[in-house]
Amino acid sequence: MAQIELAGIERTFTLGDSRVHALRNIELAVSAGEYLAIMGPSGSGKSTLLNLLGLLDRPDAGHYRLEGRDVTALSGDEQAAVRRDRIGFVFQSFHLVPRLSAAENIALPLMLSGMPPAERDARVARALHDFGLESRARHRPEELSGGQRQRVAIARATIMQPAMLLADEPTGNLDRHTGQEVTELLEALNAGGTTLIVVTHDPAMGARANRRLMMEDGAIVDDVLASDMTR
Amino acid sequence: MTPADTLRFASRAAAAYPLRTALMVLAMSIGVAAVVVLTALGDGARRYVVDEFASLGANLIIVLPGRTETGGVNPGSFITGTPRDLTVADAAALTRAPLVHRVAPLSVGNSEIAVGGKLREVMVLGTTSDYAGIRLLDLNQGRFLPPEADKQASAVAVIGSLIRKELFGSEPAVGRMIRVGDRRLRVIGVLAPAAKGLGMSHDELVIVPVATAQAMFNTNTLFRIMAEASSREALIPAQRQIEQILQARRDGELDVTLITQDAILGTFDRILGALTLAVAGIAGISLAVAGILVMNVMLVAVTQRTGEIGLLKALGANTTDIRNAFIVEALLLSLAGAAAGYGLGQAGAWVIRLLWPVLPAWPPDWAVIAGVGTALATGLVFGVMPARRAARLDPVQALSRRGG
Numbered sequence: 227m228a229q230i231e232l233a234g235i236e237r238t239f240t241l242g243d244s245r246v247h248a249l250r251n252i253e254l255a256v257s258a259g260e261y262l263a264i265m266g267p268s269g270s271g272k273s274t275l276l277n278l279l280g281l282l283d284r285p286d287a288g289h290y291r292l293e294g295r296d297v298t299a300l301s302g303d304e305q306a307a308v309r310r311d312r313i314g315f316v317f318q319s320f321h322l323v324p325r326l327s328a329a330e331n332i333a334l335p336l337m338l339s340g341m342p343p344a345e346r347d348a349r350v351a352r353a354l355h356d357f358g359l360e361s362r363a364r365h366r367p368e369e370l371s372g373g374q375r376q377r378v379a380i381a382r383a384t385i386m387q388p389a390m391l392l393a394d395e396p397t398g399n400l401d402r403h404t405g406q407e408v409t410e411l412l413e414a415l416n417a418g419g420t421t422l423i424v425v426t427h428d429p430a431m432g433a434r435a436n437r438r439l440m441m442e443d444g445a446i447v448d449d450v451l452a453s454d455m456t457r
Numbered sequence: 458m459t460p461a462d463t464l465r466f467a468s469r470a471a472a473a474y475p476l477r478t479a480l481m482v483l484a485m486s487i488g489v490a491a492v493v494v495l496t497a498l499g500d501g502a503r504r505y506v507v508d509e510f511a512s513l514g515a516n517l518i519i520v521l522p523g524r525t526e527t528g529g530v531n532p533g534s535f536i537t538g539t540p541r542d543l544t545v546a547d548a549a550a551l552t553r554a555p556l557v558h559r560v561a562p563l564s565v566g567n568s569e570i571a572v573g574g575k576l577r578e579v580m581v582l583g584t585t586s587d588y589a590g591i592r593l594l595d596l597n598q599g600r601f602l603p604p605e606a607d608k609q610a611s612a613v614a615v616i617g618s619l620i621r622k623e624l625f626g627s628e629p630a631v632g633r634m635i636r637v638g639d640r641r642l643r644v645i646g647v648l649a650p651a652a653k654g655l656g657m658s659h660d661e662l663v664i665v666p667v668a669t670a671q672a673m674f675n676t677n678t679l680f681r682i683m684a685e686a687s688s689r690e691a692l693i694p695a696q697r698q699i700e701q702i703l704q705a706r707r708d709g710e711l712d713v714t715l716i717t718q719d720a721i722l723g724t725f726d727r728i729l730g731a732l733t734l735a736v737a738g739i740a741g742i743s744l745a746v747a748g749i750l751v752m753n754v755m756l757v758a759v760t761q762r763t764g765e766i767g768l769l770k771a772l773g774a775n776t777t778d779i780r781n782a783f784i785v786e787a788l789l790l791s792l793a794g795a796a797a798g799y800g801l802g803q804a805g806a807w808v809i810r811l812l813w814p815v816l817p818a819w820p821p822d823w824a825v826i827a828g829v830g831t832a833l834a835t836g837l838v839f840g841v842m843p844a845r846r847a848a849r850l851d852p853v854q855a856l857s858r859r860g861g
């Protein structure tokens with residue numbers, strides 16, 4: 227059984243008088259542990275698809291089954307719980323809370339889950355160690371470099387050990403070298419079994435994925451497995 | 458999110474915007490301080506008046522000649538002529554009332570006092586030995602009018618402390634002769650200073666036996682009779698007994714007025730209590746203004762932190778978490794404002810007490826509780842709307858804004 231199953235997903239936005247068809251009849255199945263890149267020009271609907279996969283947005287029609295469970299029918303707070311426990315987000319602009327230290331930002335999902343502070347601190351300490359941020363634990367985001375900020379964001383996204391990691395242009399605000407590091411970090415997590423879905427403009431980054439979705443005008447126009455291409 | 462985490466998160470958020478937080482705490486504290494200071498003033502005025510009347514002496518009944526009608530003009534107003542005067546005999550008759558403990562007749566007039574070459578205007582009070590007990594007068598030197606002098610025009614006088622100071626300076630006054638009007642009197646006592654009450658200071662008074670005063674002013678009427686009931690509970694029945702005795706002595710007509718300090722006190726207490734409440738209400742308006750400011754500031758905070766709210770939602774915060782975080786933040790700001798305002802108000806009341814020592818300007822407990830309570834309630838009430846707005850934000854739209 228696929229981890230993610232999308233069937234007949236439709237999503238339209240109303241912008242002024244015009245209706246924008248952001249997603250058209252999306253059919254998609256993603257297995258656990260896959261490494262998927264969603265590519266396409268601006269406005270092709272890839273971010274909308276990612277938001278939908280992350281339960282930040284609801285489809286107008288169709289069904290989304292996550293780990294066998296229809297999550298489109300869940301209430302807002304039930305979806306919040308699914309996001310907290312099963313999904314990790316990495317954003318282009320990092321989205322760190324500016325007044326909180328690196329450690330506190332990483333601890334946010336644990337705090338929201340109501341975990342006791344002692345257990346929380348231990349998990350955060352391990353994450354800081356794993357991501358090489360030990361010396362930066364007390365620093366606030368403005369005192370960190372772009373690469374460090376994104377590492378904090380990834381640590382935060384993975385602290386709950388989610389089933390899938392959704393990254394929206396994770397290297398978009400980074401230079402080539404740090405972007406490379408962040409990509410390798412995400413791939414290492416994928417190698418550990420976490421499903422990784424990346425939205426990107428960058429063909430080089432897209433080329434690293436095992437599976438590539440090409441989107442155009444809200445529809446999936448191409449779905450390529452890397453193993454097929456090498457053949 | 459556990460309550461402790463919510464509290465920590467909200468306090469960090471409040472601390473992250475120091476200027477905004479300081480301004481809001483200031484606004485709230487001014488509101489609370491206004492309540493505390495204004496009620497302190499109002500209640501201080503009330504207590505001042507109450508103390509003033511209490512110094513008259515407890516259980517006091519004052520008898521005035523003439524009937525004061527409060528019902529406006531009635532047919533009786535035209536039939537009754539001038540009221541009968543009060544006399545020393547009336548006062549003596551009142552001592553027979555079982556519930557009346559002490560009676561002092563009062564005869565008052567203006568005269569001149571002269572010692573050596575010094576001369577001044579003075580108010581002369583003719584009364585009896587019981588007056589000192591009724592008005593709780595203390596003597597600095599000598600003694601008060603002796604009971605033997607009650608019925609005869611003895612040539613003795615008790616003088617107020619200010620009179621003694623002006624006429625005798627540092628010399629001893631007791632035993633000296635003074636001239637009051639056309640009479641020579643011997644000073645037998647000097648009153649202790651600061652005996653106050655009803656605007657008549659005993660410091661500038663010369664007290665003589667009532668017969669002496671009546672002879673001096675060539676009259677046989679009295680200004681007032683002061684009677685003291687045997688206890689507080691006896692005040693009303695004693696009043697009735699006095700009325701009966703005087704009515705019997707006046708051919709069945711009761712043309713006197715009785716005043717108890719209780720009645721005066723009660724009236725003043727009510728008036729000034731209402732005044733304090735009104736002033737507190739006015740101060741309450743500033744609290745309401747502060748409350749609207751809380752709402753405004755929290756709404757701005759929600760807008761400022763839209764990105765952060767979107768992030769928290771993406772990380773799995775449910776609507777309750779976000780609503781609570783914002784309500785707690787509003788409450789914390791209000792609480793800080795209330796605490797600061799309480800301190801500010803107490804300081805203000807202290808300054809008032811320093812500037813006007815006679816005014817016991819202590820804020821009443823109810824006002825302090827109401828002020829601080831209202832501040833917290835406003836914070837809560839006006840914090841709910843912004844918090845709900847924050848909780849309802851759409852995560853996708855919230856995230857797309859670069860708020861955080």
